[in-house]
Amino acid sequence: MKVIVANHSGFCFGVEKAIHTAFDEVNNNSNIKRDIYTLGPLIHNQQAVNKLENDGIKVIGHLNEVSDGTVIIRSHGVSKNIYDIAYEKKINLVDATCPFVRKIQNIVKEYKEKGYNIVIIGNPDHPEVVGINGWCNNEAYVVKTEDDIEKIPFLDKMCIVVQTTMSTSLYLKLTDILEKKAIDVVKFNTICSATRDRQESARDLAKEVDVMIVVGGYHSSNTQKLVEICKEEKPNTTFHIETASELPINLLGGYETVGVTAGASTPKWIIDEVIEKINSL
Numbered sequence: 282m283k284v285i286v287a288n289h290s291g292f293c294f295g296v297e298k299a300i301h302t303a304f305d306e307v308n309n310n311s312n313i314k315r316d317i318y319t320l321g322p323l324i325h326n327q328q329a330v331n332k333l334e335n336d337g338i339k340v341i342g343h344l345n346e347v348s349d350g351t352v353i354i355r356s357h358g359v360s361k362n363i364y365d366i367a368y369e370k371k372i373n374l375v376d377a378t379c380p381f382v383r384k385i386q387n388i389v390k391e392y393k394e395k396g397y398n399i400v401i402i403g404n405p406d407h408p409e410v411v412g413i414n415g416w417c418n419n420e421a422y423v424v425k426t427e428d429d430i431e432k433i434p435f436l437d438k439m440c441i442v443v444q445t446t447m448s449t450s451l452y453l454k455l456t457d458i459l460e461k462k463a464i465d466v467v468k469f470n471t472i473c474s475a476t477r478d479r480q481e482s483a484r485d486l487a488k489e490v491d492v493m494i495v496v497g498g499y500h501s502s503n504t505q506k507l508v509e510i511c512k513e514e515k516p517n518t519t520f521h522i523e524t525a526s527e528l529p530i531n532l533l534g535g536y537e538t539v540g541v542t543a544g545a546s547t548p549k550w551i552i553d554e555v556i557e558k559i560n561s562l
């Protein structure tokens with residue numbers, strides 16, 4: 282059985298930056314002994330979060346849970362009010378917001394101030410989208426289907442942005458419809474290049490192999506998109522797993538080529554374990 286790994290897979294630079302920031306804090310903290318927290322899991326990968334916890338980095342759900350210490354903002358970013366609360370409570374914030382996400386936050390803030398209605402193409406419950414919405418008074422229309430767009434009235438001014446991990450095909454399809462719902466429309470394709478690279482190379486690889494294994498957290502948005510894309514090419518032989526122990530070994534027999542890709546929050550050691558296990562079959 283031949284294993285081929287996608288050209289672009291695994292940690293993106295935004296996630297790497299967040300992880301390095303967290304470990305830098307742990308190292309710098311050895312003398313001061315301040316508690317270190319992340320606001321939400323640092324990345325959408327339980328195995329990596331467990332490792333960070335072993336190093337003393339605790340996950341909190343809200344700033345109310347702490348009165349001092351250091352709180353790391355993850356790559357998804359947060360609403361403006363989180364910075365305000367931290368300032369009031371004198372909590373030390375370490376900001377690991379990905380620059381791609383920061384760019385979207387700045388766009389929605391700027392265009393909201395110019396009088397535009399903001400539309401975010403994305404998942405309304407995803408922390409990145411919740412955070413972006415918090416930079417335009419939580420007044421954005423968040424859409425992820427054509428039905429969601431029907432609920433938006435005809436508008437004077439509309440500014441469209443998209444969650445960094447959405448697929449380009451969804452962005453193009455929904456923007457087409459949205460453009461007919463306002464007089465003045467500005468749009469920004471804010472899908473990040475790391476996501477685009479991973480999606481394109483996953484599709485290319487899925488066309489080439491018999492089976493696709495997508496490695497990544499079940500709650501990771503960009504991993505879920507990779508699964509969808511691979512299923513478009515290999516509907517019956519795409520498998521989403523979190524760790525090597527979940528490899529569907531009994532279903533891989535008889536195939537010659539296996540493609541492996543991984544979400545932007547999947548650590549290299551997990552990908553390596555998966556490859557090693559397939560090679561051992």
Ligand code: SF4
Nearest residue numbers: 293295379381445473
């Ligand atoms: S997926 Fe893109 S936006 Fe998200 S952290 Fe990685 S580089 Fe940044």
